[in-house]
Structure formats: structure tokens, C-alpha cells
Amino acid sequence: MIEPGLTSFAAIILAGGQATRLGGADKASIEVHGRTLLEHALDAVIDASEVVVVGHSVPTERPVTFVVEDPQYGGPVAGLLTGRDALLRSFPTLAVLAVDMPFLTAATLRRLQDAAVDHDGAVLADPDGRRQLAFVVASAALDRVRPDHEAQHGHALWPMLDQLDVVVVPAHAREHRDVDTWTDLRDLADD
Incomplete structure (x- = not known):
């Protein structure tokens, strides 16, 4: 359960996917409005005490730990x-x-943290109510539902988190938007 007034948290940025709909492009290095997607993500977690980026190492202005998931593309x-x-x-x-x-943004994450108080976590949802890959979770709660190492590859995220008390938080404006295809990227560039 997430306690009120909690200020110290860690951030995990998931950047290790195959980006098959983008022809295998490195999503972290794709630019939107003159900045890489990784730079945007690091801005969103500016309040985090520690940041781990799960993906291949690239230069950053902020100290982060890079690690490749095990199993890779799992x-x-x-x-x-x-x-x-x-x-x-x-x-x-x-x-x-x-x-x-x-x-x-950092404000998005603060809103998720505020909503998660007295729950196991909170997840951002798009205007249609679909959960997005942006959430906060109590470490102890995550540990309770953690699958064995052998079962992690291809394990579905939402059924794992559905075992927890996770609040759904509606997105404001365009904060739920992501880049899965080149069309998505073009549309974001127009925003």
C-alpha cells in the first residue's frame, strides 16, 4: 500500500522492446519536438531518487542505470x-x-502517486479507459505478485497487476499518447 506524503521513489523506464511496428527502430532515440523519447521520459521522472532504464545504453545528461531485460525482449x-x-x-x-x-510529465506521476494513496498503485488510462504503460506501484505489492524468473518471459502485465488494488486515473489532454508506429510519430509531431 502506498503511504500518503511519500516523496522518495524509484523510476523504471521501459525502453527495451523490439519496436516491430517501427521496423525495429530504437524508440529511445526517436525525436519528438527536437528531443529524444528518452529525454522526455527522463523529464517525467525528474522527481525520482533513482532511475533505471531497461534498454541499451545511450548518452544522457542525467545519471541513470542501464540494464537489458532478462530474458531480452521478454x-x-x-x-x-x-x-x-x-x-x-x-x-x-x-x-x-x-x-x-x-x-x-512529472505532474502526471505526482497525480498517479496521489491517487495511489491507500492502494497498491495507480495506472494512467486513455480517454477510452484503456490502461497505459504508465503507473506507480508499491514495491511490496509488486513483490507479492511477481512471477518466477522462468515465467517472466512473455508474462502479461495487466493480469499480474489485476491481482493488486490499482486505481485507474484518467489522462489529461494528450499525456496518454504513445509512439507505436510511424503514423503515431507523424501525428505527435503535429501536436
Whole structure:
């Protein structure tokens, strides 16, 4: 359960996918409005005490830990848990986000943290109510539902989180938008 007034948290940025609908392009390096998607994601987690990027190492202005998920391309659960295991310290709360959401902000994450008080976590939802890969979760709660290492590859994220008390938080404006295709990228560039 997430406690009120909690200020120290760690962030895990998931950047290790195959981006098949983008022809295998490195999402972290794609630019939107003159900045890479990774730079946008790092801005969103500016309040985090520690940041792990699950993906290949690239230069950043902020000190972060890079790690490749085990198994590689094992999906968001493998990435999330590999990122959690790479943290140098323990944190009561984790913020987790996909690298391809350039309109997420630190305010978005604060709103998720506020909504998660007295729950196991909170997840951002688009205007149609679909959960997005942007959420906060209590570390202890995540540990309760963590699959064995062998089961992490291809393990579905939402059924795992559905075992927890996670509040759905509606997105404001375009913060739920992501880049899955070149058309998405073109449309974001027009925003």
C-alpha cells in the first residue's frame, strides 16, 4: 500500500522492446519536438531518487542505470522486474513508464502517486479507459505478485497487476499518447 506524503521513489523506464511496428527502430532515440523519447521520459521522472532504464545504453545528461531485460525482449513484465532488480537501493514506491510517451510529465506521476494513496498503485488510462504503460506501484505489492524468473518471459502485465488494488486515473489532454508506429510519430509531431 502506498503511504500518503511519500516523496522518495524509484523510476523504471521501459525502453527495451523490439519496436516491430517501427521496423525495429530504437524508440529511445526517436525525436519528438527536437528531443529524444528518452529525454522526455527522463523529464517525467525528474522527481525520482533513482532511475533505471531497461534498454541499451545511450548518452544522457542525467545519471541513470542501464540494464537489458532478462530474458531480452521478454516483454514488459521481464523489463519491469529486471529494472526493479537493478535498483541500487530499496524504495517503497516505483514509477514505471514506457519510453514512448513523450507527453507524460512529472505532474502526471505526482497525480498517479496521489491517487495511489491507500492502494497498491495507480495506472494512467486513455480517454477510452484503456490502461497505459504508465503507473506507480508499491514495491511490496509488486513483490507479492511477481512471477518466477522462468515465467517472466512473455508474462502479461495487466493480469499480474489485476491481482493488486490499482486505481485507474484518467489522462489529461494528450499525456496518454504513445509512439507505436510511424503514423503515431507523424501525428505527435503535429501536436
